[in-house]
Amino acid sequence: xxxxxxxxxxxxxxxxxxxxxxxxxxxxxxxxxxxxxxxxxxxxxxxxxxxxxxxxxxxxxxxxxxxxxxxxxxxxxxxxxxxxxxxxxxxxxxxxxxxxxxxxxxxx
Amino acid sequence: xxxxxxxxxxxxxxxxxxxxxxxxxxxxxxxxxxxxxxxxxxxxxxxxxxxxxxxxxxxxxxxxxxxxxxxxxxxxxxxxxxxxxxxxxxxxxxxxxxxxxxxxxxxxxxxxxxxxxxxxxxxxxxxxxxxxxxxxxxxxxxxxxxx
Numbered sequence: 304x305x306x307x308x309x310x311x312x313x314x315x316x317x318x319x320x321x322x323x324x325x326x327x328x329x330x331x332x333x334x335x336x337x338x339x340x341x342x343x344x345x346x347x348x349x350x351x352x353x354x355x356x357x358x359x360x361x362x363x364x365x366x367x368x369x370x371x372x373x374x375x376x377x378x379x380x381x382x383x384x385x386x387x388x389x390x391x392x393x394x395x396x397x398x399x400x401x402x403x404x405x406x407x408x409x410x411x
Numbered sequence: 412x413x414x415x416x417x418x419x420x421x422x423x424x425x426x427x428x429x430x431x432x433x434x435x436x437x438x439x440x441x442x443x444x445x446x447x448x449x450x451x452x453x454x455x456x457x458x459x460x461x462x463x464x465x466x467x468x469x470x471x472x473x474x475x476x477x478x479x480x481x482x483x484x485x486x487x488x489x490x491x492x493x494x495x496x497x498x499x500x501x502x503x504x505x506x507x508x509x510x511x512x513x514x515x516x517x518x519x520x521x522x523x524x525x526x527x528x529x530x531x532x533x534x535x536x537x538x539x540x541x542x543x544x545x546x547x548x549x550x551x552x553x554x555x556x557x558x
Binding site: 322324337358361363364365366367368370372373379380381382 | 476477478488498501502503505506507508509510511512513514515516517518519520521522523524525
């Protein structure tokens with residue numbers, strides 16, 4: 304998979320008012336910025352800086368991160384569902400990449 | 412070796428042994444404290460540890476490149492502003508921070524982090540009233556994961 308693709312997993316169905324876990328795996332190298340031990344030169348990292356979770360176009364959570372999160376990050380966040388809708392994650396990295404991924408949920 | 416030289420050498424050796432170990436931990440601690448001060452705006456030792464935050468980490472991690480952590484809190488989500496994750500001895504102690512809103516329904520975060528060596532993992536919650544609380548747990552790392 305290419306850098307920046309994601310898989311978002313939510314339960315297919317949920318009860319009204321239930322707190323679900325939105326699980327996601329993003330394909331990304333997540334290399335931190337570090338110094339070459341021999342030359343002392345800085346090697347620029349490549350990592351995701353920001354991730355936002357939307358529920359029906361309303362911002363729910365915002366996560367900032369750096370090179371300290373593992374490669375191909377797995378993240379699970381809670382979400383209280385009230386009506387059927389679209390769950391969207393938007394994420395960007397320090398090299399200007401910006402992607403989004405959606406998942407749908409139905410409510411009984 | 413005459414007596415004068417011997418005395419001088421032994422004095423240097425004793426001084427070296429007493430000062431060298433004292434310098435290193437102080438430096439390692441100040442890096443985390445600096446980072447906490449920079450990002451949170453409070454001193455680390457002013458943050459109280461409470462039992463309401465449940466931090467789940469492995470006691471021994473085989474690889475430091477992939478340490479699963481889960482943070483849960485028994486505090487209502489509308490009282491919580493932000494969750495911070497720190498690893499004491501990483502080159503960059505700050506790992507991530509998450510902003511919560513009442514729509515989240517619960518304070519929860521699960522992810523995987525990198526750890527350079529055996530150290531403490533800290534989950535710090537910033538509450539709406541401006542106070543900070545935290546949970547700390549140690550993870551033993553057999554192989555580092557920071558480059």
